[in-house]
Amino acid sequence: MEKQQFKAESKRLLDMMINSIYTHREIFLREIISNASDAIDKLAYTALTDDKVGIDRDQFAITITRDSENRVLTVSDNGIGMSKEEMEENLGTIAKSGSLGFKQAMEKKEDIDIIGQFGVGFYSAFMVASSITVISRKYNEEKAWKWVSDGAEGYTIEETTKDAPGTDVIMTLKADTEDDKYSEFLEEYELRSLVRKYSDYIRYPIRMEVTKSRPVEKAEDADSDKAPEYESYTEMETLNSMVPIWQRAKKDVTDEEYETFYRDKFFDYHKPLRIIHSSAEGAVSFKALLYIPGKAPYDFYTKDYKRGLQLYSSGVMIMENCEDLLPEHFRFVRGVVDSQDLSLNISREMLQHNRQLTIIARNIEKKIKSELKAMLENDREKYEEFYAVFGRQLKYGTVSDYGAHKDACQDLLLYYSHKQGKLISLKEYVEAMPEGQEKIYFAPGENRDQSAKLPQVEVLDKKGYDVLLFTEDVDEFVPQTLMTYMEKSFCNVSSEDLGLQTEEEKKEAEAKAEALKGMLTFVKESLGDQVKEVKLSSNLGSHPVCMTPEGGMSFEMEKYMKRANPEFAFPVGRILELNADHEAVKAMQSAMTEDPLKAKDYAQLLCYQAQLMAGLQLDDPYAYTELVCKLMK
Ligand code: ADP
Numbered sequence: 001m002e003k004q005q006f007k008a009e010s011k012r013l014l015d016m017m018i019n020s021i022y023t024h025r026e027i028f029l030r031e032i033i034s035n036a037s038d039a040i041d042k043l044a045y046t047a048l049t050d051d052k053v054g055i056d057r058d059q060f061a062i063t064i065t066r067d068s069e070n071r072v073l074t075v076s077d078n079g080i081g082m083s084k085e086e087m088e089e090n091l092g093t094i095a096k097s098g099s100l101g102f103k104q105a106m107e108k109k110e111d112i113d114i115i116g117q118f119g120v121g122f123y124s125a126f127m128v129a130s131s132i133t134v135i136s137r138k139y140n141e142e143k144a145w146k147w148v149s150d151g152a153e154g155y156t157i158e159e160t161t162k163d164a165p166g167t168d169v170i171m172t173l174k175a176d177t178e179d180d181k182y183s184e185f186l187e188e189y190e191l192r193s194l195v196r197k198y199s200d201y202i203r204y205p206i207r208m209e210v211t212k213s214r215p216v217e218k219a220e221d222a223d224s225d226k227a228p229e230y231e232s233y234t235e236m237e238t239l240n241s242m243v244p245i246w247q248r249a250k251k252d253v254t255d256e257e258y259e260t261f262y263r264d265k266f267f268d269y270h271k272p273l274r275i276i277h278s279s280a281e282g283a284v285s286f287k288a289l290l291y292i293p294g295k296a297p298y299d300f301y302t303k304d305y306k307r308g309l310q311l312y313s314s315g316v317m318i319m320e321n322c323e324d325l326l327p328e329h330f331r332f333v334r335g336v337v338d339s340q341d342l343s344l345n346i347s348r349e350m351l352q353h354n355r356q357l358t359i360i361a362r363n364i365e366k367k368i369k370s371e372l373k374a375m376l377e378n379d380r381e382k383y384e385e386f387y388a389v390f391g392r393q394l395k396y397g398t399v400s401d402y403g404a405h406k407d408a409c410q411d412l413l414l415y416y417s418h419k420q421g422k423l424i425s426l427k428e429y430v431e432a433m434p435e436g437q438e439k440i441y442f443a444p445g446e447n448r449d450q451s452a453k454l455p456q457v458e459v460l461d462k463k464g465y466d467v468l469l470f471t472e473d474v475d476e477f478v479p480q481t482l483m484t485y486m487e488k489s490f491c492n493v494s495s496e497d498l499g500l501q502t503e504e505e506k507k508e509a510e511a512k513a514e515a516l517k518g519m520l521t522f523v524k525e526s527l528g529d530q531v532k533e534v535k536l537s538s539n540l541g542s543h544p545v546c547m548t549p550e551g552g553m554s555f556e557m558e559k560y561m562k563r564a565n566p567e568f569a570f571p572v573g574r575i576l577e578l579n580a581d582h583e584a585v586k587a588m589q590s591a592m593t594e595d596p597l598k599a600k601d602y603a604q605l606l607c608y609q610a611q612l613m614a615g616l617q618l619d620d621p622y623a624y625t626e627l628v629c630k631l632m633k
Contacts, residue, residue, distance in 0.1 A: 003154040004088070015152060025127040029185070030198035030264065032075045032125055032169050036062045037202045039079025039167060041317045043139055046080065048318075053139070064195075064208040064239075068186045071173045073129075078166040081138040084145045087157060091122060091134060091147055122169075126151050128182050129171035139165040195239040201261065205238040244312075246289035246336055250277050262291050265310075266334045270294040273386050276335075276371050280363055284356045286339035288364060292371075293332060296389050300332065307331035309364075312338035325361050329397020329405050330368045332390045337364070369408050376412060376425065384423060387414050395474045403481040410482060415442070415475075418452055419466035429466060430486045437465050439491040439499055442479060444470040444556040446615050453613070455543035455579075456493035462541065463500065467493060473560045494614070495549050498539055509538055516580055519589050523576065526603040530574070537577035544582040547610035548575045555614055576610055601631060 005011075040060045047053035055078065065074040082090060125132055130150060137144035144162035149155035162168075173182040184190045188210055195206050216229040245253055245261050258275050262268065274292040279285075290309070299305045307328065308321035325337055341356050375383045387394075391414060398409040414423040420432075429440060441460055445451025451469045460467055470476055479490030491498060501509065513520070513536045524534040532550055540546060549555050550573030561569040578585050584606065591599035608624045611617075618624050 001156045001158060003156055005154045006152075011152065025124075026185070026194055027198065028124040028128050029075075029191070029194050031121055032171075033062055033195070033199045033202060033206060034264065035122060036075055036077035036079060036167065036169075037199075037204055039077050039081065040204050042080040043078075043165070045318060046139065060204045062202070062204055062206045064191060064206065066186045066188070066191070066208070068183070071175075071183065071186065072170060073173060073185055074168055074170045076166065076168045078164060081141075081165045081167055082134075082136040082145070083138040083141060084143075084157060086138070087134065087136060087145055087147045091149075091155070125169070125171055128173055128185055130174045131172040133170040133172075134167060135160060135162055135170070136167040137162040137165050141165075192239050198260075198264070200240045201242075201244045202240055203242055203244055205242060206240045207236050207238050209234050210237045244336075244338070246277065246287045246338055253277070258289075261289075262334070265336070266291070266293075268293055268295070268297070268334075273382065274371060274375065276367060278367055280360075284339060284341045284359045284363075286337055286341070286360050286363075288335060288337045288360075288367070290333050290335035290364070290368065292386060292390075293334060294385075294389070296332065301392070305331070309334070310336045311342075312336065313342040314338075314340045318342070322357075324357055325364060327361070327365050327397075327405065327408070328400060329394060329409050330365065332393055333368055365408060369412070372412050376414075384414070387423070392472060392474060395472065395478055399474065399477040399481040406482060410485065413478065415468040415470065416448055417466050418443070418457060418461065418469055419464075424468075426485045429468065430488055432466065433488070434464050437463075438488065440468070440479070440485060440488050441465060441491050441493050441498070442468040442470050442475075443493045444476050444554045446556070447471055450615050454494055455540045455546045455613075456498060458541040458543070459500070459539045460493065460498065470556070473556075473564075476554055476557055492554060494546070495551075495554055501538065505538070509536065512536060512580065516589075519580075519592065520578070522592055522599065523578070523588075523603045523606075526600045527576070527607050530607060531576045532573035533575045535575065535577055536580055540577065540579035540582070542582075543613070544579050544584040545606045545610040545613075546577050547607075547614040547616065548577055549573065550575055555616055574611075576607055578606070598631075601627060605631065 040062070043053060043055070044057060044060060047055065047057075060078060063074075063076045065076065066072075067074075132149055134147040135144060136147075144160050145157055146160040147155055147157050173185060174180070176183050188208070191208060192210070195208075199206060211232050211234050213230045213232045216231045218229075245257060255275075258277070259271060262272050262275075271294050272291040273294045276288070276290040276292070278290075279287045288309075297305060306321055306323075307326050308319075308323045309325040310317060311319040311322040311325060322337070326333060337360060339356065339360060342354070372383070372386070375386065394409050394412050398406050398413065411425065411427060414425055415429075416422070417424040417429065424432075426440070443451040443454050443457050445454065448469045448471055451457065451471065452467075457467050476492070479492070483489065516536060520534045520536070524531065527534070531547075537546065547555075549558070553572040555572060558569070558572045580586075580589075584602075588599050588602035588606065591602055605627055608618060608627070
């Protein structure tokens with residue numbers, strides 16, 4: 001028979017497994033059992049709608065068989081089984097999430113210790129076995145198939161027979177060495193404790209023949225003074241408690257158990273940041289075990305990431321990834337939901353319109369929100385850790401669907417406060433507003449330093465008004481969507497009227513602008529199309545000039561559009577604002593009569609400066625340096 005080669009990346013993973021000198025190689029059993037359990041899940045699900053399955057739910061089981069003489073350990077299941085193609089596909093390549101995550105971590109050269117923390121899958125059996133045979137018959141098929149591999153050399157597949165659907169994974173253990181006693185995986189005690197440790201919650205019985213002893217029954221007239229004699233006998237024993245972790249009382253589950261379950265189930269070897277174990281009774285009863293991850297999955301902010309929770313109904317998994325249970329704005333949450341109130345016979349398509357499911361989803365959304373809020377209020381450090389990873393998602397949530405989800409998200413947002421030098425919530429901003437301040441000010445910029453230096457920020461700072469420094473693309477969409485927060489409107493410091501002037505001051509400013517009309521016209525004419533308008537400003541503090549965007553847009557938004565959607569990007573009108581009280585502007589003004597050419601150069605120089613301060617690139621940096629040199633001569 002011709003040997004098939006493993007696909008390249010699978011071979012690498014395999015090599016790592018075979019050569020691993022890892023003390024936690026015992027996890028192979030957990031992996032093989034978990035595959036068996038998944039396979040039974042699939043057949044149990046099929047049985048809901050297909051009468052031909054012919055197995056009662058209580059007949060599903062995983063069986064461990066030991067053959068010490070031949071050093072063979074077998075794990076069998078009566079699950080869905082695999083066809084020939086599926087064997088090729090699943091056992092010949094790195095299949096999915098678990099193994100892939102492992103591979104990626106390896107490539108990033110993270111600690112080798114991680115092997116034990118991943119769902120490394122089927123291949124992990126090569127850590128303990130020198131040869132593996134898989135015999136499988138797919139449900140609804142007559143033929144069975146035998147897959148054999150002794151590791152790196154590849155594998156063979158041939159036809160065989162098997163009485164019933166399901167899979168046997170037959171592992172011939174490696175020979176013992178001085179340091180490595182592989183034969184311990186044939187010992188009853190060891191196997192029992194491994195199942196308890198890693199697979200206790202598996203919802204199907206994991207059975208193994210165990211040896212027990214009992215007193216020998218004696219004849220009536222036997223001498224009763226003699227010590228009782230014992231005989232040993234064997235019996236099938238169920239090794240696991242079968243109670244899924246989410247069905248247990250919170251007080252009976254240790255943090256470690258919660259964390260181990262999370263790692264195994266969701267293939268994330270980082271500790272979860274928060275664990276939410278909740279149970280609801282009422283119109284619909286359900287149990288939920290939810291996790292807020294400590295790190296975003298590598299594909300979190302891409303289209304590839306799939307949100308959703310695992311859905312069980314009375315212990316039968318009906319959906320691996322139920323999107324409808326989790327709103328998009330909380331898509332980072334992972335977890336499991338189990339409800340006995342969902343009808344088992346309902347099709348996956350119909351689930352979407354299921355009333356019970358909608359109630360559960362609403363309940364879960366509320367629960368997540370209140371947990372996050374509690375974390376924000378009572379454990380700020382942890383919340384900020386969370387926010388650093390998933391804050392952007394909450395901002396997206398706030399602005400998505402035209403603000404339909406703002407109630408769930410807006411209270412959870414944090415922004416950097418210029419005045420307090422730390423992240424604060426919008427509520428904290430409003431509550432700290434001094435008498436007289438009417439607006440929530442924000443300053444968009446490429447980074448905090450840049451936005452903090454905007455002239456308007458200086459002016460507001462002098463008045464004792466705080467400014468939120470916006471640095472992410474999505475930030476500016478938030479005030480646009482919310483319009484107000486706690487009845488206060490938002491104000492972009494660089495594009496809008498700051499609302500600081502009294503009526504009287506406004507009149508004064510208008511009179512001043514009228515008086516200086518000649519200068520403003522001169523500057524506009526000197527600059528031509530470079531600017532849309534030139535005007536006076538009273539918001540410049542100690543700065544001579546600034547550049548502001550026309551019409552509620554911002555330069556950051558302009559840059560964002562250019563990156564995100566260049567076809568539709570358009571330049572935002574530039575408005576040059578002058579501080580008539582500044583020495584530099586005064587110098588230009590006097591040059592207008594004494595040396596108009598020089599005044600024109602000054603106007604150009606101020607325009608360049610304003611662009612640089614606004615974080616805008618100069619179209620022609622050479623012209624700028626030439627001009628500076630010319631003026632210095
Ligand atoms: P993962 O479990 O992460 O998908 P594995 O390498 O453990 O990766 O398994 C690969 C695939 O092989 C599984 O997804 C499943 O489709 C199939 N498989 C493994 N074991 C069994 C089994 N006992 N019964 C049916 N299919 C199985």
